[in-house]
Amino acid sequence: MDAEELREHGHRMVDFISDYYKEIESYPVRSQVQPGYLRNLIPDSAPDMPESFESILEDIRHKIIPGVTHWQSPKYFAYYPSNSSTAGFLGEMLSAGFNIVGFSWVTSPAATELEVIVLDWLAKVLKLPEQFLSTGKGGGVIQGTASEAMLVALLAARDKALRRVGQNLLENLVVYGSDQTHSALIKACKIAGINPMNCRLLQATFMTNYALSPEVASESISNDIAAGLLPIFLCATVGTTSSTAVDPLAALGRLAKANDMWFHIDAAYAGSACICPEYRHYIDGVEEADSFNMNPHKWLLTNFDCSTLWVKDSSNLIQSLSTNPEFLRNKASEEDLVVDYKDWQIPLGRRFRSLKLWMVLRMYGVANLQNHIRTHINLAKHFEELIATDTRFEIIVPRVFALVCFALKPMPNGQDDASKLNLKLLEAVNNSGAMFLTHTVLSGRFVLRFVVGAPLTEERHVNTAWKVLQDHANLILGTV
């Protein structure tokens, strides 16, 4: 690590990446390569002697970029977004530059303390209840992903319950969500040794816009208690992955509390929208939660990975996740004066991720971040209006944030079923490289998901995407 070599190559890499962003619209959005494409382009073993940086950049241009699906393309409308920004990128650079491993406070006090403070900042922007701030028993922590946030919350809930009833009752524990809850919930159960058969993914239907009904949850909990089981964890979602359904937090929270259960809120995607006063009501009821999670890396201009989790009582996490080997002992930790984030997460080591979140909040300011959200939601509204102009298409569920769930209607002659038609359309537009969107299934129907969320997306991109969809629909429906 020679400072001058770093400087020289670093400048070239900055130009390379800036040029990439200048040209990003010219690339097919979803990579068009076939499985195994890279194996023939790359030697089958590492070189013994150094190769030039220029030859590596050439390979990135000609071998790697064709295999990249361009999440930052303004024509990317798939899954949920992964937001990149100048500030987020600079924060990642600086974190890689320091290259510290911040498991304990002493390993870089700034890493821990900045994280504590910036998570308080974001909690205040979201108007989370004071108990989630670091000033009391609670506080925030940056996890890698919402899956990890879900897992650590579940582990805390599991062990809190087992401390009450006895360690040998693991197989009696029951966990609740809806069939719209992210698959991270059942994965967390499997990891935590909770019987997946005891993970209740309760049906959510079109009648509630795919939100979990408190009555359905209540009945399921009562049945389980009657059967001698022990409900411990209820996961509510604000903005489900399939259709941005919002579970009724207040009612579910009260239900959880009444049954001594941990109440976790997964607002991975839609939490970002709640920084706007007009969308904040979607997390009304968060005061009932034990843990609340949202992903600034999805929709708040903070480069992946940055998943923020707040808890009201951090001692539950610490009791589940703490280790204290001799080789990590140090004065500050022993005196209990500091936070050691290793005890709030699965891994031991952790990167200095608060830098990028801090830089995003400062370089843009809350007002601009709100505008960023509003712009995307308005573009999604615009897309919805475009769909309404073409009677061959329909909206499947009412739009809430910046996701539009839509589909081609079944053909009147019944020649082809609607699922096949829509799958054809999906494959056709994605194979064209002109845009990328993904699908889901709701009540048995194959549904196209159009999410506005890439920072570079403007109205013209939405208009073009709509044109691409119409053109391919013409071809598929034979109406050219």
Next chain:
Amino acid sequence: MDAEELREHGHRMVDFISDYYKEIESYPVRSQVQPGYLRNLIPDSAPDMPESFESILEDIRHKIIPGVTHWQSPKYFAYYPSNSSTAGFLGEMLSAGFNIVGFSWVTSPAATELEVIVLDWLAKVLKLPEQFLSTGKGGGVIQGTASEAMLVALLAARDKALRRVGQNLLENLVVYGSDQTHSALIKACKIAGINPMNCRLLQATFMTNYALSPEVASESISNDIAAGLLPIFLCATVGTTSSTAVDPLAALGRLAKANDMWFHIDAAYAGSACICPEYRHYIDGVEEADSFNMNPHKWLLTNFDCSTLWVKDSSNLIQSLSTNPEFLRNKASEEDLVVDYKDWQIPLGRRFRSLKLWMVLRMYGVANLQNHIRTHINLAKHFEELIATDTRFEIIVPRVFALVCFALKPMPNGQDDASKLNLKLLEAVNNSGAMFLTHTVLSGRFVLRFVVGAPLTEERHVNTAWKVLQDHANLILGTV
């Protein structure tokens, strides 16, 4: 994300980081701030309007850097190293630039395929058995940390055993390591719902240089089987954290196999050394392993995080960790033509981390990476020789790699016990800012750990460190 704004600020950040490396020797190695130092230096809420990049850089200089413990300082000898390099840094930059989320192949085929290929490269450099290559049922994957590698291996082992004996026998499962095994093992047990009382941390003593004795392990396993328990997992370590002990892999591996147990090798630190032919013998016996882990982010010039895990049969990981929600389904995955790394790890999302490992291997070449290891080991030997010149000090266990375990001998007059003396010395040198080292306890003795591993460390830094240690010893022993 404006390309020209990114370019302008990116260049400034490159200069900022290069300057940091130029000045890195001038900083106190271990941050000298007190707990809570940052709270008073930073506003208590996020700004509504944007702030300038210059003001942020100023704050990084004056408020953040004083709270950084400089892991890349040539005077850093603590814990195990966290290697930074120009190539590793450039790989992190590019990964942050693309900002893709590579959970499935289709989300960026290059991310998955490069990882498969580069893990094969590194497996070949390490001369791992062919079954760990991607060409058969096995393959490699980049985890964030060795803790996560340990956890996913344990989950695979747990579920493989439970499929054999029935899901309801979770509480009968037993896991084995030594009391020198990393604390990640007991943490993994707790997470996985395995009773921590069934995690056998068998005593390793000075007699075996703190390696786990196969006889001790065999006896413990037999006792557990006789008691009706089910041994499922044996963890061996190559380079324990306290003293770089090397467990006898071949014998332990055979023992595990004879008892139908999963055999995991944690070579997080010392695995890097095994790229040198003269150190490769330390992983002889790896052919018995089900999973093998080492951390290029520790000692192979690859910026944190990058923990490489190889398995012989990836289906075990996939059976434990796979989820397949509708919204992630896609043609390539359905046709089973590709690897979806989401099913090999805890989180769903993942960064494009193979870029940095690929760039490190290419920009330095295997020969230079071997030199990097040899240089550090030679410097550690040199430090060992320096210690031998001062009769007040002693070596506690024979050096194996680049860690020297040493201590001040007890004072002949018995005034102060040796643990207190050495703790005093540790605090004194770390408080001086002139170097940073950490400690452990072996057989009840407080031991100082001196690890050579920072890429910038040269002989002069080792000599100065030794001088600092001697000077502070003079003060403490009153021999000035």
